[in-house]
Amino acid sequence: MAPIGRTAAARGTRAALAAAVLLPLTVAGPASAASAATAPQAAPRVAAQGAPAQAVPAQKKLPEGLYGTADPEFDGVWRQSLALLAQRSQQLRPAPAAVAFLTGQQCADGGFAAYRADVAKPCDEAAEDTNATAAAVQALSAVGGERKAVAEGVAWLKEIQNEDGGWGFNPGGPTDANSTAVVVGALAAVGEEPEKTTAGGGSPYDALATLQLGCDAKKAERGAYAYQPEDDGALFPNDYATAAAVLAGTGSGLGAGLAKGGGKDEPVEAGACTDDPSPAEAADAGAAYLAQKLAAGDGHLPMVTGEGPDHNATAVAVLALAAGGHGSAAREPYGWLERDKSTLSWSKENPAALATLILAADAVDADPSAFAGGTDLVASLNATGPQPTTEKPATDPAASEESSDDDGGGPGVAVWSLLAVGLAAGAGIGLLASARRKKRA
Numbered sequence: 001m002a003p004i005g006r007t008a009a010a011r012g013t014r015a016a017l018a019a020a021v022l023l024p025l026t027v028a029g030p031a032s033a034a035s036a037a038t039a040p041q042a043a044p045r046v047a048a049q050g051a052p053a054q055a056v057p058a059q060k061k062l063p064e065g066l067y068g069t070a071d072p073e074f075d076g077v078w079r080q081s082l083a084l085l086a087q088r089s090q091q092l093r094p095a096p097a098a099v100a101f102l103t104g105q106q107c108a109d110g111g112f113a114a115y116r117a118d119v120a121k122p123c124d125e126a127a128e129d130t131n132a133t134a135a136a137v138q139a140l141s142a143v144g145g146e147r148k149a150v151a152e153g154v155a156w157l158k159e160i161q162n163e164d165g166g167w168g169f170n171p172g173g174p175t176d177a178n179s180t181a182v183v184v185g186a187l188a189a190v191g192e193e194p195e196k197t198t199a200g201g202g203s204p205y206d207a208l209a210t211l212q213l214g215c216d217a218k219k220a221e222r223g224a225y226a227y228q229p230e231d232d233g234a235l236f237p238n239d240y241a242t243a244a245a246v247l248a249g250t251g252s253g254l255g256a257g258l259a260k261g262g263g264k265d266e267p268v269e270a271g272a273c274t275d276d277p278s279p280a281e282a283a284d285a286g287a288a289y290l291a292q293k294l295a296a297g298d299g300h301l302p303m304v305t306g307e308g309p310d311h312n313a314t315a316v317a318v319l320a321l322a323a324g325g326h327g328s329a330a331r332e333p334y335g336w337l338e339r340d341k342s343t344l345s346w347s348k349e350n351p352a353a354l355a356t357l358i359l360a361a362d363a364v365d366a367d368p369s370a371f372a373g374g375t376d377l378v379a380s381l382n383a384t385g386p387q388p389t390t391e392k393p394a395t396d397p398a399a400s401e402e403s404s405d406d407d408g409g410g411p412g413v414a415v416w417s418l419l420a421v422g423l424a425a426g427a428g429i430g431l432l433a434s435a436r437r438k439k440r441a
Helices: 008-021 076-089 096-104 130-143 147-159 177-189 204-209 239-249 257-261 279-296 311-323 327-339 342-347 351-363 377-382 397-407 425-440
Strands: none
Touching: 076 096, 076 130, 076 351, 076 377, 096 130, 130 147, 130 177, 147 177, 177 204, 177 239, 204 239, 204 279, 239 279, 239 311, 279 311, 279 327, 311 327, 311 342, 311 351, 327 351, 342 351, 351 377
């Protein structure tokens, strides 16, 4: 399978495929393109709001330790990683079988594909993807005790970094905001400095800067990020990509919004427009764009397709704003998620969606066991797979220090963003939006 092409023909194929798969599927997370027709790369299969889950075919047997009962072909690693991260945010110790499933998915070169049904077979290198790998790195780092798997995953991500400093979905694919953001999270989760992780002289923040709409954009669009440039280089705002990039720019991620924001409640201010903003200034500009869009939507972000609210992007906006220290601004969209009746149907028996809501609650210091006044999101998530155990705090300081060394991570580690129900969701939605624009033209 070839990496993503930038030709008009390739983009047309991807856009058509996106339109074909976006609406009827409810797989939560980014998808491998390995089995998708003959397109250069399939658009990620994304969760359709409120649609029924895609059942596992009768001939398929779910592996032990996996969360969720939907077909894992396109999101097995992604939803598993989110589930483990959410459990760690609640001081729960994931079940050994759940961790074993995730480590067993790793390829020999350190990368991860979306899902490997037969782990005895060698991986198709072209089907490995940055989103699944970065998600797994973050989850295994938070779980602890999997340093070799984490180190190999990070090494794979560094090896395939694009010369502009960013990452595409698959190795060799053009840089996109979502993939770059989730890899930034993986690097920081293991103590790397993303700004110093370069290829061809470019850092991840350099790559993200090329995707941000700046001073020459319409005032209402300044600060937003595009998923990728159009063929002519034009940038179009993508709310999901913006939330992902803001989260990366603040130096925070899914499980670290409250900690990195320090419980601050600063107003959202973009500051003066500049052609060469620092990562922090770029994040502030993106946060201002998100706050503006949320206000226009009475607390939620809309689907790019115009077909209702985007619960996923709204939850990620909660994380991004909280990470930037904008407490009140983050609580507004979280409150909408609690008020909107379709949030529970969107997340029902969906590990990735449930995990995202748990992490959003954690970011604004809300109680995920009393979501919307009575729903226990943590119990709902745990019910989709093997039960975790409650972590007992150490009473001996020496024992606590030793446990921390053994684990290599925990709830206090920067549990870096996976941007739920799939960072790669922005790819498919962005492609569909592009196709609509071109059709109108």
